[in-house]
Amino acid sequence: MTGDHGEDAVIAAVLLDLSADDQGVARQAEAALGSLTWGRGVGAITQDRLQHFLWYELPLKWIGSLDDRLDIAESLARALDLLGLARYAAVCRSQDTRAILEAYDRDPGHGLAAFQRANAASGIHPPDLPELTWGVMMGPIEAALFTSVAEFLELAVSSGELVPGTRGWRTRQQGLVRNRLGAPAEALGGETLLQAIQAERLLGWVDGGRSAIRRTVLSPLVDRLLDPAPFPSGATDASFSLRWLLEQLVEGVVLTQTGNLGQKFVQAAGPRFGWDVPRLPRTEDDVIGLHLVRQFAHRLGLSRRSGRRLVLTARGREALSD
Structure with missing residues (x-):
């Protein structure tokens, strides 16, 4: 998809102004x-995209010296100033950008670590939550929502609703993201953004290069996993299932050589987690709820883990006694 012709013309005019001064x-x-912009016009520029370019792509994917990269950052800053994007131009000229590029020049590993620290400290990079760890490899839905959340956080930072570096800002950031992901989206038919990510992951797991037999067995369970039956009054699905598992770990549960739950345990637990197909589950991966x-x-x-057994920690014993 190409950018808006009006935006293309704006960029062309800026480049013409720059070329008159220095080609x-x-x-x-x-x-x-x-x-x-990937050819999509000025509207495609976001702070998250800019930071990824300056702090990751430029030092790792563009051939040149440190001075070359600093020159590119300054040239980009001049263009962004002319485009009326002074805040983005400031990122190009920031001490963070210089320090990160210098770190890459000394050692790529140091540069990558500096990028990750600065990216997180900016406040606009979506954080992981207890209920969601963003994937290293994302499906198209998760990737689009990650970008959407980054833009949402950018607005929160620019408006002063979120102030990185102040006391408790990371907790505030997580709360904003949790509310964003948990709000029903009209475009998704009332489904939340978190549910959309979970659905994409689950469907990918069911149809992820496994055998046709596996897909046939698991496909009927997708709706049940995405919209599980309610648990008894007063118990949530997490607390109900988690407490049951902790009770089993009091005496320890035998693990396979690869560290998975043993087959007998998995088969006995299967019905509790909705497994009602004729074939018994063979591994922990078959019963996704248990896993x-x-x-x-x-x-x-x-x-x-304790040798070939899964056991409670001290914290687990305390949780079970509550």
Whole structure:
């Protein structure tokens, strides 16, 4: 999809102004703007996209010296100033940008670490939540929503609703993202953004290069997993299933050599997690609800491996006694 012709004309006019002063600067700015916008016009430029370009793509994917990269950042800043995007131009000229590019020049690993620190400290990079860890490899829906959340956080920072570096700002940031992901979206038929991500992941898991037999077995369970039956009054799906698992870990549960829950345990637990197909589950991966509850317990620090057994931690025993 190409950018708006009006926006293309605006960029062309800016580049013409720059070339009248310095053709080298204009060429650098044109190349940088092309990478930033992917041909979609000025509206495609966001702070998240800009930071990724300056702090990751420019030092790792563009051939040149440190001075060359600093020159490109300055040329881009001049173009952004002419486009009326002074806040973005300031990012190009910031001490963070210089320090990150210098770190890459010393050692790519140091540069990458500096990029990650600065990106998180900017406040506009969507953080992980207890209920959602953004994927390293995202599907198209998750990738689009990640970008949407980054733009939402950029607005929160620019408006002063979120002030990075102040006391409690990360908790505030997580709260904003949680509210954003948890709000029903009309475009999704009332589904929340978080549910859309979960649905995409689940469908990808069911149809992710596995055998046709596996897809046939798992496909009927998709709706049940996305819209599970209610649990008993007073118990949430997480607390109900998690407590049951913790109770099983009091004596420890046998693990396979690869660290998965044993087949007998999985088969006995299957009906509790909605497994009602004729064939018995063979591995923990077959019963996704059980697998997710196990991972949840691990992330909360309630369970740990002890040799070939999965057992409670001290925190897990405390949680079970509550």
